[in-house]
Amino acid sequence: MTVTSFLELLRRYPDAGITIRLPDGNDVPAHFHITEVGHLVKSFIDCGGKRHHAGSCLLQVWVADDTDHRLTAGKLLGIFERTDGLLPSNELPVEIEHEAPVLTQMPVTGCDATPEELVFHTEFKKADCLAKELCIPDFSLPGLPGQSCTPGSGCC
Known part of the structure; x- marks a missing residue:
């Protein structure tokens, strides 16, 4: 999912709660925080000698002890609005960084959207x-x- 499509969902359903579904089918606890919105850049060379560059928009998820906290789509949109100039493109893929149980980066692959809830689905990255x-x-x-x-x- 790109930043563009992610933001479209947040704008369309500003009062919706947000659920992040992990690859194993479990959900991040509902009282999570988004502690960072970042631009992640990876420059590397493959085993055949070709250079590559990859980028993503990384949302760091943190679960604290304040179990009454809930993030809405509108609140997350407000966090994104403060990132002006940080992301070079809204066509970057969105990834979630979460301790699951070790710090893991997972692409957001889709969303089940209703006015009440946005359920963002993630996958584990695969080596290739x-x-x-x-x-x-x-x-x-x-x-x-x-x-x-x-x-x-x-x-x-």
């Missing part, structure tokens, strides 16, 4: 090789026949 055509024996891409990893070839 970005240079499969160079690294996996007998793996080839259309247009790159014969590109595979052989012993001693120097690929990853």
Whole structure:
């Protein structure tokens, strides 16, 4: 889910409560706080030597002892309105950072929306090789026949 679609939901349902559904089907306790809205940037090189840049909007979720606290969509929208200039684009994906049980970053993948509640769904990130055509024996891409990893070839 991009920042644009996330904000559209917050604007459409300002009085709605917010639920964050974790990948295991459990919900973050309802009295959570959003303690940070951040722009996360990752620059890296893959095992095939290609450089990449990735970015996201990271919402840090914190659960405190004030169990009477509830965050509404309008309140979260107000937090976002203070981020003017922080995010380079509203097309960044939104991720949740939560201790589940260790600090974990999870993409927001969708939302079940009603005027009463916005249930944001998350997934665990998955590792992947970005240079499969160079690294996996007998793996080839259309247009790159014969590109595979052989012993001693120097690929990853």
